Every structure is written in structure tokens, then in C-alpha cells.
Amino acid sequence: MKPVPAFLATGVTVAAAVFALAFISNRALGDSARQATEDERIERGRYLVHRVGMCVDCHSPRDEKGEFIPGKHLAGAPIAFAATVPMPWMPVAPKLAGLPAGFTAEDTVHFLMTGERPNGRPAALPPMPPYRMDRKDAEAVTAYLRSVAPSVAQ
Ligand code: HEC
Known part of the structure; x- marks a missing residue:
């Protein structure tokens, strides 16, 4: 060779x-x-959650002065106001930090686009606003919620 x-x-x-x-x-x-x-995506989600959708307003607990409790953002909270007429109403906003309980990331995207919850659960009641986000925004919000440590809920 x-x-x-x-x-x-x-x-x-x-x-x-x-x-x-x-x-x-x-x-x-x-x-x-x-x-x-x-x-x-997470930054865009943070903006949508804190500045546009105002999810924090309902889904975060406050102290007796109405101030947010540090480290408890999106940990779930009682709704601090009530309807003035009889109507369907849910007085508690559940935890979103880490993702809502029983929701996968895709479930969360789907919910924000359609209002449909996973496992055939009935639609969320007022005062939860009936958001109909586009996929990009729904994915951004989901990425942000996922990035928030679920431990804040404890
Ligand atoms: C005006 C108050 C309010 C605002 C603002 C609000 N929510 Fe809610 N949200 C609620 C309430 C009350 C419920 C519970 C409804 C029910 O269970 O019927 C809820 C339910 C949900 C659920 C269903 C969770 C589960 O465990 O079934 C998700 C997901 C959710 N909200 C996400 C969001 C996101 C994301 C935003 C912001 C883009 C937001 N919410 C803004 C009050 C609010």
C-alpha cells in the first residue's frame, strides 16, 4: 500500500x-x-402578567394594608371585592406560580387562548377575565408563570 x-x-x-x-x-x-x-419569552410574559393582564392584582395575596406580600406573587389569593348584582362568582383566585395545579404548559396556553380548562373542568367563573390571547402571548405568559418559583405558594 x-x-x-x-x-x-x-x-x-x-x-x-x-x-x-x-x-x-x-x-x-x-x-x-x-x-x-x-x-x-419570559420577559414578554412578565410584562403581560404584571403590566397588561394584571394577573397579579387578583392572584397575589396582600397584607392588611392592601400591599402585596413580598415573595408571594401569584401564590393565589382571596378576591378582595364582590359583585354588586347576583351573578356567577368565584371568590378565590388560585395559585399560578410555577403553573396552576393540574395544568401542563400546553393546558395553560390552551386555557389562555380559549378559556377551556383541562380534564373537562367547567370554565373559570368571574371575576376571572375571559382572555383570548394569541398563541405567542399565551406562550409568553405560560413561560413566565413557569419561571416563577412554585415555592412562593407555600
Ligand atoms: C379580576 C381578577 C382576576 C384577574 C385580573 C386574573 N384572574 Fe385568573 N382567576 C381569577 C379567579 C377568581 C379565578 C378562579 C375562577 C374559577 O375557578 O372559577 C381565576 C382562575 C384562573 C385560572 C384557572 C386556574 C385553575 O386552577 O383552574 C388561570 C390559569 C388563571 N386564572 C390565569 C390568569 C392569568 C394568566 C391572568 C392574567 C393574564 C389572570 N388569571 C388574571 C381572577 C382573576
């Missing part, structure tokens, strides 16, 4: 190394790009 010329062997080694490096850095880039997208 003829020996492989040195330049050819070197060329193949260099090509393999370049390929491997490109592969590794591409994967690393992919990971950080994915992380950036997830961070952006």
Missing part, C-alpha cells in the same frame, strides 16, 4: 478539525440562541 502523502494527511486532519469546530460552535450557538429566545 502506498503511503498517504503528508500534505494529504494534514489536509484531511485540518478539514476534520475545522468541521468538528464548526459543529461544536454551531451547537453552542444554537443553545445560546434558544436560551435568548426563552429569556425574551
